[in-house]
Amino acid sequence: MSDGFRGCYKLNGEVTDRLGFYGDHDPVELVRRFGSPLYLYSEDILRANCRTLKNMCTYKNFRVNFSVKANTNLAIIRIAREEGLCADAMSPGEIAAVMAAGYEAPEILFIPNNVSGEEMRFAAEKGIMISVDSLSQLDLFGRLFPGKSVAVRLNPGIGAGHHEKVVTAGDAAKFGVNLAELPEIKEILRRRGLRLAGLSQHIGSKFMDSGAYIMDIRNLLAAAEEFPGLDFIDFGGGFGIPYRKQENEPPMDMGRTGVLLDAIMSDFAARYGKEVQFIVEPGRYVAAEAGVLLGTVHAIKHNGSIKFIGTDIGMNTLMRPALYDSHHDIEVYSLNPPAGGPEAVSVVGNICESGDILAKDRPLPRISEGDVLGVLDAGSYGYSMSSNYNMRLRPAEVLLRSNGEAAVIRERDSLEDLLRNQRMIDI
Numbered sequence: 001m002s003d004g005f006r007g008c009y010k011l012n013g014e015v016t017d018r019l020g021f022y023g024d025h026d027p028v029e030l031v032r033r034f035g036s037p038l039y040l041y042s043e044d045i046l047r048a049n050c051r052t053l054k055n056m057c058t059y060k061n062f063r064v065n066f067s068v069k070a071n072t073n074l075a076i077i078r079i080a081r082e083e084g085l086c087a088d089a090m091s092p093g094e095i096a097a098v099m100a101a102g103y104e105a106p107e108i109l110f111i112p113n114n115v116s117g118e119e120m121r122f123a124a125e126k127g128i129m130i131s132v133d134s135l136s137q138l139d140l141f142g143r144l145f146p147g148k149s150v151a152v153r154l155n156p157g158i159g160a161g162h163h164e165k166v167v168t169a170g171d172a173a174k175f176g177v178n179l180a181e182l183p184e185i186k187e188i189l190r191r192r193g194l195r196l197a198g199l200s201q202h203i204g205s206k207f208m209d210s211g212a213y214i215m216d217i218r219n220l221l222a223a224a225e226e227f228p229g230l231d232f233i234d235f236g237g238g239f240g241i242p243y244r245k246q247e248n249e250p251p252m253d254m255g256r257t258g259v260l261l262d263a264i265m266s267d268f269a270a271r272y273g274k275e276v277q278f279i280v281e282p283g284r285y286v287a288a289e290a291g292v293l294l295g296t297v298h299a300i301k302h303n304g305s306i307k308f309i310g311t312d313i314g315m316n317t318l319m320r321p322a323l324y325d326s327h328h329d330i331e332v333y334s335l336n337p338p339a340g341g342p343e344a345v346s347v348v349g350n351i352c353e354s355g356d357i358l359a360k361d362r363p364l365p366r367i368s369e370g371d372v373l374g375v376l377d378a379g380s381y382g383y384s385m386s387s388n389y390n391m392r393l394r395p396a397e398v399l400l401r402s403n404g405e406a407a408v409i410r411e412r413d414s415l416e417d418l419l420r421n422q423r424m425i426d427i
């Protein structure tokens with residue numbers, strides 16, 4: 001480096017070192033090159049996660065749909081496709097994204113919630129299968145496309161997840177058709193001449209233990225037996241990842257989950273008399289651990305007894321802590337050598353909101369102004385939930401390629417981007 005940069009001190013870089021996340025790259029140098037904050041992804045880790053999912057079951061007709069709302073970057077989606085994952089889309093925008101990344105209609109499942117007829121048409125005209133999630137949406141589909149094939153998302157009764165805001169089954173959730181309404185489903189299918197091609201469910205996000213998942217699958221399969229001739233049954237997503245690796249939180253046992261699923265799938269196929277396709281829909285699992293969000297420390301101060309580390313990682317850049325009180329491990333990369341043991345600090349962003357807190361009362365190594373922080377496990381629901389709140393620029397995304405290159409896969413917003421859709425009128 002011309003400015004004599006010799007690399008940073010990783011004050012607590014054990015997790016990324018163990019994962020080999022940065023390869024030969026230096027996180028501080030990457031921030032200098034691509035700007036701060038910065039979403040970074042590891043191609044190796046992304047591909048490894050895709051393979052874990054692809055290989056978790058041996059049942060022949062097993063399909064993994066990447067739920068791309070977790071990460072809508074075209075390069076990430078394309079790598080997932082190359083690794084043999086299909087795709088789930090929640091909106092016409094996500095359909096456009098997965099198609100731009102190379103997916104074809106038969107590889108896509110549209111699972112929307114409360115959409116207009118126009119949005120259904122957007123998918124149906126491309127030949128994309130739709131899974132509707134209420135009786136009224138099923139009837140709307142039937143009015144628009146009588147005689148066509150459709151899937152229905154059921155609410156299997158038991159939810160799971162890390163926060164009440166991500167539990168998507170059970171009586172309190174807005175999703176799915178209640179199991180008690182199977183007769184009404186049949187009635188609409190008959191009345192509109194529809195063919196039920198598939199059933200789906202999604203019980204919630206980030207469970208680490210497959211207990212509730214397996215129970216709901218049993219409920220779903222009991223319902224499926226009432227519908228002969230299904231092409232597919234979709235178990236949904238929600239596979240968790242350990243967000244507390246610094247405390248040695250163990251990963252989910254995907255091997256065991258796969259063995260349980262295999263037994264259930266082959267059992268059902270034998271009973272049902274047809275080798276239905278079974279689908280899982282991981283979102284977070286695909287990219288979360290493949291992403292680190294880097295940001296810079298700009299201010300350090302005490303308010304009373306609390307020491308605040310002021311960074312450029314606002315809630316607009318990573319929303320999960322503010323929205324769900326989510327924990328993300330943080331690593332510190334410094335230009336200065338280690339200067340004392342850990343101390344409890346609050347790491348905050350640059351947004352004008354008291355809730356703009358990345359980590360509360362978190363023991364971290366001594367931090368200095370100018371240090372770079374690495375927020376781990378930020379590859380899913382990171383960039384995809386980011387916004388321009390406070391007229392902040394969303395960061396660039398960079399992929400650390402398996403061949404050692406660092407490739408920009410999304411440019412940082414510009415000031416022009418922020419104003420692009422506004423129209424000044426005569427005032």
Ligand SMILES: *Cc1c(COP(=O)(O)O)cnc(C)c1O
Pocket residue numbers: 067069070088090111201202204205206236237238239281282283284285
């Ligand atoms: C969000 C979502 C998923 C993926 O959830 P994860 O918790 O990220 O695995 C799968 N299916 C549906 C229908 C979803 O809405």
